[in-house]
Amino acid sequence: MEKMIALTRGVPPTQSFATEKLQACVQTALKDYPEKILQYAKAAGFPPLREWVAERYKVDAGRVIIGTGSLCVLDHVLRSFPMGSLTVAIEEPTYDRTVTQLKRAQAKLIPCPIKKDGLDFTPLKEALARGEKLDFFYVVSDFQNPTGSLMPLTKREELVRLAREHGFRIIEDLPYRQLRYSGEPIPSCWEMAPDITLLMTSFSKLIAPGLRVGLMILPEELVAQTLKIAEDTYINSSYVDQAIVYEFCKRGWLEEQLDDLRKLYGHRRNVMAEAMAEELTGLCEWTVPDGGFFIGAFVNKPIKMDELLKLGKENGLQLTDGRGFYMQGGDQFVRLPFCALEDDEIKEGIKRLAKVLREYPG
């Protein structure tokens, strides 16, 4: 059988890891300040990296919490509230791992659909009108996982306005913000309202996921309770990894790395966009994103996901179950990651998807 093509997980390709630079970084760290990174330490993270982040984001370093990936820091935040006490609005579709964490916290979820013109706040407004007290709105506003969509400025402004009016906070997850391949950045919610926004970001997609270094910048009043949970969970996350990231950033290598990644991923996005235009026109709807890892395709036919996954496999194509990103439904949604595949694989993958969709009964 022909080689299976994995149009599934959105991970950085191995070739993108700057292994030799990382070696230099860890050597420096272990040579110059072993006692600072090999001992038990504070849960908030390696102080020089906190300072570096703080300077970049123009905030007090006391608000920066670094952990075993940004997701883990979010988990600390959620656990710092009583179980079952939170009400959280989310985009639909959205990043599935966050939904899993929200469900573990027994949060009440209010999904708001992402439409052609961006996020539709109607379900949120209805809930607020019913007297619901919202705690957080979780958004991946830049090049969302899974759709690749960019939240329009007007929607960001509306979200901030709603948050101020109704006293809720925004959790803005921005792992892809610096991976923009075309167009100009638009202000993040965090930039517009840093006092009520919890910013999540990570070095996983920028340097290497295996270092497990992610972070959140929190409103000051949430820092102490979050650190308590972090310390009680793992005392601290590895400063060895955090020092590697710090040395990498300090040397200016992050900027070099970002340049390389933007070239690599920008090219792959173009290849996928071209292949989709050629193969999928009429079969799906999609928007070509200006950055990130994914193009979200909405299938025009009323398909069943189980059947699509099965047909995909029979045609040498692994697909992600779109329903995982939805509270309900998602059968029509296919997340197409262009980050980790070679040009040929992207083209062949899209060709196979088109074949499956054309042959899909109905």
Add this chain to the structure above:
Amino acid sequence: MEKMIALTRGVPPTQSFATEKLQACVQTALKDYPEKILQYAKAAGFPPLREWVAERYKVDAGRVIIGTGSLCVLDHVLRSFPMGSLTVAIEEPTYDRTVTQLKRAQAKLIPCPIKKDGLDFTPLKEALARGEKLDFFYVVSDFQNPTGSLMPLTKREELVRLAREHGFRIIEDLPYRQLRYSGEPIPSCWEMAPDITLLMTSFSKLIAPGLRVGLMILPEELVAQTLKIAEDTYINSSYVDQAIVYEFCKRGWLEEQLDDLRKLYGHRRNVMAEAMAEELTGLCEWTVPDGGFFIGAFVNKPIKMDELLKLGKENGLQLTDGRGFYMQGGDQFVRLPFCALEDDEIKEGIKRLAKVLREYPG
């Protein structure tokens, strides 16, 4: 004022870190298999390290879960049960961080006192007689934190017998087991009953805490539910750190390191034991442990801990609040760590403690 002596945290001294060896380990890992440690990975841990541990403990590698310290893996285990559903017996005094995690899980706690002849099971037996259904008994059976005590073999046998009879599991936390300076090892509960014991151990005290590499060996039926929690919390803990530990162990450097540590700590234990015999006889009761980091001292006078801590500070001595290791009481208990202090500091620290206790009113 004279320099404050910190008779507080039990951490390995900086001088014990084999920095150059660690550098060699990370170089090999990043050179030979960067793609295996820099990518997202499975929550269970770096496979070669799991295999190494499995071989050492003669178990299937599938039962080994490596995480950001063993405490973090315990947290995953506890979270894999419904909140508030667990009943857990503990030693009193015991390791305070575990108690914090048990409280977060809203576990019902049954403290059993550590007495001169070892753990007293009376409260457990009473609870069982009342019809309580026990889930776990948490013990630090070798050179306990905080008392330094070694659970006698007869008590271990009784604990295993009770566990089998009443269908509960033992969580045996053994970070100090390999740090024995005199006498012969006695079988662990895990060795006697590996099917019903959850073994916790860690490389924090053996290589370096900052690597944050700890592990649990679980009964097979608990593995899947624990891994689900781990993955949903942080996808995986850093394989970079785990690969450093693996390379260190593979080269036989762990054995060398253990030899060095046993010499270092054995000597310090002797220095502290001698100083205590000289200074504290009549003021406290204690047993000199055969290993670990601590000597637990029980003050003969009826003191108040707040007052003792205050008097300590006035005399240039930082002490740990003994009440932190107890559910109730603990005013009479002082944990004395000998691991991180130089000989002179140990002698001077004990001298100051003796002065404070002699001068304590009453």
